[in-house]
Amino acid sequence: MAIRDILKMGDARLLRHAQAWPADQFDSPALHALVQDLADTMRAAQGAGLAAPQIGEDWQVVLFGSPDLNPRYPGRPLVPPTVLVNPVITPLPDADGTLREEEDWEGCLSVPGLRGVVPRHARIRYQGFDALGDPIDRTVDGFHARVVQHECDHLWGKLYPMRVRDFSRFGFADVLFPGVLAADD
Ligand code: NI
Numbered sequence: 001m002a003i004r005d006i007l008k009m010g011d012a013r014l015l016r017h018a019q020a021w022p023a024d025q026f027d028s029p030a031l032h033a034l035v036q037d038l039a040d041t042m043r044a045a046q047g048a049g050l051a052a053p054q055i056g057e058d059w060q061v062v063l064f065g066s067p068d069l070n071p072r073y074p075g076r077p078l079v080p081p082t083v084l085v086n087p088v089i090t091p092l093p094d095a096d097g098t099l100r101e102e103e104d105w106e107g108c109l110s111v112p113g114l115r116g117v118v119p120r121h122a123r124i125r126y127q128g129f130d131a132l133g134d135p136i137d138r139t140v141d142g143f144h145a146r147v148v149q150h151e152c153d154h155l156w157g158k159l160y161p162m163r164v165r166d167f168s169r170f171g172f173a174d175v176l177f178p179g180v181l182a183a184d185d
Contacts (some may be wrong), residue, residue, distance in 0.1 A: 004055040009111045015157040018053050018060045021085045026133030031061070035083050035131050036062040038179045045151045046111050048079070049147050051154030054110050060086045062151040079144045084136060087128035087152050091121040092139065102142075106150055106160045107173065115177070116170035118163050120149045 007014055023032060034057055042063055049064030062153040065079035093099050100122040107115050123141040126148050130136055140148065150160060164170050173180075 001033060002040060003055060004037050004041045005057055006041065006045060006054050006109050007052075007130065009108075009161070011110075011160050013056055013058070014053055014110060014154070016058055016160060017157055018051075018058050021129075022059050023133075024077040026085070026129060031085070031131050034059065034061055045109050050109065051149040051151050053154050053157075060155045062087065062155065063148045064151050070153055079147055082136070083131045083149070084126070084128045084132065086153075087126055087148075087155070089121075089127045089149065090127075091183055092123045092125055094123070102146070104143075104146060105169075106146070108150070108160050110154075111159060111161060113174070114161070114170070115173045116161055116162050117165040117166060118146075118150075119165060120146045120163075124148065124150075179184065 021031065034052060036054060037057075038050050038061070041047075041055055048066070049062065051063075052059045052061040061086050063082070064080040064084070067078075067081055067168065079089065091099050101119040102122045103117050103119050105115050106118045123139070124145045125137070125139045127135070127137045134152070153160070161170065
């Protein structure tokens with residue numbers, strides 16, 4: 001329906017704790033329109049995910065994944081296209097009981113041109129609802145878990161640079177990775 005402007009870091013609207021979508025408003029024109037705008041905007045920006053606050057919508061709605069490998073993430077495993085509303089994330093321990101973190105590079109459409117190494121929970125369970133109000137309950141790891149944590153962070157007012165611990169591994173994509181196709185998420 002519409003490609004929307006993506007807010008950039010520094011905009012106070014990215015720092016809000018987004019509102020839960022009303023339980024009696026699933027499968028509504030308003031939610032479907034919001035999801036369509038997120039999808040159109042994410043596709044136009046070639047993003048791996050997009051959260052409603054990034055287009056100025058103060059709701060707990062995120063979109064992520066794609067039907068195939070993202071050409072900007074060569075070799076990265078497929079993440080199913082997902083609309084996730086009112087999510088809850090639970091970090092899951094490894095078999096030995098430890099809550100493990102993994103580090104990897106991230107970017108964000110709200111932080112264009114930059115990349116940083118971000119620690120994330122290696123394995124999570126995420127729960128929530130799709131746009132119809134049907135429950136989603138998945139246990140995932142790796143890149144899938146990273147994408148979910150990054151997108152849901154937008155709902156709590158967190159941008160990935162706030163989670164960078166080692167700023168020697170934070171900088172401009174075209175400098176860090178010269179010659180590599182650089183995109184912003
Ligand atoms: Ni982001």
